[in-house]
Amino acid sequence: MKRMAKGMITNTFLKFFGIGLIASFVFYGCAGDEKTAKGKKLYHHYCSHCHGDSGQQGEGFNWDRMPDPRPKNLASNAEMSTFSDKEIFDTVYRDMRDTEDPVVLDDDNYFAVSTMPTFKYTLSEEEIWGIVAHVRTLHGMSLTFDMVGRKKELEEAYQAAKPEMEAAQAAYEAATEKAEAAQEAYEETLTDEQLEDYEPEDITLPEEAAFLTANGKFEKAKAAFEYFSKRPKKTRIERPDLTISEADLAQQVDLGKKLYTDTYGCNGCHSINDVGGLVGPTLDRAGFRLNPTWIYRWIRNPQAMKKHTRMPNLGASDADARALTYYLGTLRAPIPEAPVPEAE
Ligand code: HEC
Ligand code: HEC
Structure with a gap:
């Protein structure tokens, strides 16, 4: 009884001072050139397959397999000089599904091509600026944004x-x-x-x-x-309970199929029955080959599955990841027949 008032004050204290407030400051002093060099490396790892090392159309190994619309020529000064640095940054950064993002709300068209993935959940803003700096060099310009x-x-x-x-x-x-x-x-x-x-x-x-x-x-x-x-913190993804009734399954599979192409553009990188990108493994046998928890985890947090994977974290919600998982579970293409040796 006597200690009640004290207890209440202490509670607020614990809440705020109990959690470490020790700030660590990162030292930076790298010159802009180093940032561009790092941006170049990141571009080659995360962008080249679709855009080509030089930014030319048709150059990346995934180019022929991408559905339309396909990227502009990043090497063309005429086309790219009309974009501001910030606009290029936003193309790579923004997540059109994130309706709390002022950039997205600002966009009159509220439209984006799903096969250009967002890197917001995979890279730091600084890294993306480094990539933009490199993209600028592809069409003979340099970054004016003071990163x-x-x-x-x-x-x-x-x-x-x-x-x-x-x-x-x-x-x-x-x-x-x-x-x-x-x-x-x-x-x-x-x-x-x-x-x-x-x-x-x-x-x-x-x-x-x-x-x-x-x-x-x-x-x-x-x-x-x-x-x-800093890169976005990895959140621990709990093991999902993926049991579902037959009745709900059909509806979830339909939803997952829509999300796969229309919302997340998974088809930009993965193929099903030989249609779609070649950046990731083909998924047409996912229902036989992969267990649902594995699929779900890849969708929610690819970097936790493989640190430097080229698959970006697309920010999929739990609900979306489930629907996608149920959909992929239905893909059960037969094993491709081994070529029959020709008779002599
Ligand atoms: C899976 C293929 C793919 C990957 C990977 C990819 N892009 Fe794209 N990118 C596209 C597509 C498709 C478009 C066209 C979008 C449109 O028409 O709005 C595009 C558009 C762009 C544009 C705007 C120019 C335009 O054509 O409208 C820029 C800039 C860009 N990407 C930069 C990047 C960078 C930088 C990376 C790597 C961090 C990257 N992209 C990774 C497919 C990809
Ligand atoms: C920018 C390209 C890209 C996009 C977009 C992408 N992935 Fe991937 N995905 C990959 C790559 C690359 C791998 C293989 C990772 C590795 O081994 O590094 C992969 C791996 C996977 C795996 C594990 C496959 C296996 O055989 O173990 C699944 C499942 C998967 N992706 C599903 C999806 C789904 C669903 C989407 C859309 C929500 C998606 N991916 C979007 C590139 C992509």
Whole structure:
């Protein structure tokens, strides 16, 4: 009873100070050239199969297998100089399914070709800017967006928010201690009987609100800096329970089939019955060959299945990944017949 007020203050404390607030600052000082070199490497790994090393149409090994519309000629100055750096960035970054993204809401057409995958969930913003810098060189231009400056700006905002948050934290801690001491001093003055039915009041310290505001600002600045400089964190994908009734299955399979081409453009990279891309393995025997949990995991988090896979994380929700998994489970093409040796 006596400790109630104290307990409440401490709870808020634990919530915020219990989690580590130690910030680690990444050092950067790489010149723009190094960024472009890294962008080139990433381009070759994640883009060349569809766009070609030089950006020319028809060059990538996957070109002939991609459904229309196919990419513009990234090597053409006439076509590509009409795009701003930011527009190229958005083409690679944006996820047209993410309706909370202002870039997507901003887009009048609200349209994207599903076979150009989003790299938002696979690479850092900085890496994508590096790729854009390389794409610029393919048509004889160079990046004008100041990515080093942008990173510095984000880091400075993050660094400035930290001492503000820490000062607010110290003030909140001091105020809490003072309030607790006052509370205890007051309780000392009470007789045992008075203590019996004494209910301490909830104390709201103004320093708490100030701390929450400063901490919110700090977390936001930290996230902005981290989104820029680090790849998205891998989330652990729980083992899904994929049991389903026969009645629901048919409807899920239909949905999965639509998602496969219309929404996620899986056909840009995978083939079924010899139609579709060659970047990933053919999936026409997925129902025999792959277990459903394996399929589901590949869809939700390819990088957890194979660190440097060329399959980007497409940000599929649990519901979408299930529908896709049920659909792939129905693909049971027969083993291709071995060529019959010719009689002599
Ligand atoms: C699976 C094939 C595929 C992969 C992989 C791919 N793209 Fe694309 N990309 C496309 C398609 C298809 C389009 C055409 C989209 C359209 O018409 O709107 C496109 C469009 C673009 C465009 C806009 C120009 C245009 O044709 O409208 C840029 C820029 C681009 N891709 C860059 C990249 C970069 C950079 C990467 C690697 C990080 C990449 N793409 C990976 C298929 C791919
Ligand atoms: C940009 C190309 C690309 C796109 C888009 C893509 N994948 Fe993949 N996928 C791959 C590659 C490459 C692999 C093989 C990975 C490896 O071994 O590195 C793969 C692997 C897989 C596997 C595991 C196959 C096996 O044999 O174990 C499944 C299942 C899969 N993808 C399903 C999908 C689905 C469903 C979609 C759409 C939601 C999709 N992929 C979109 C490139 C792609």
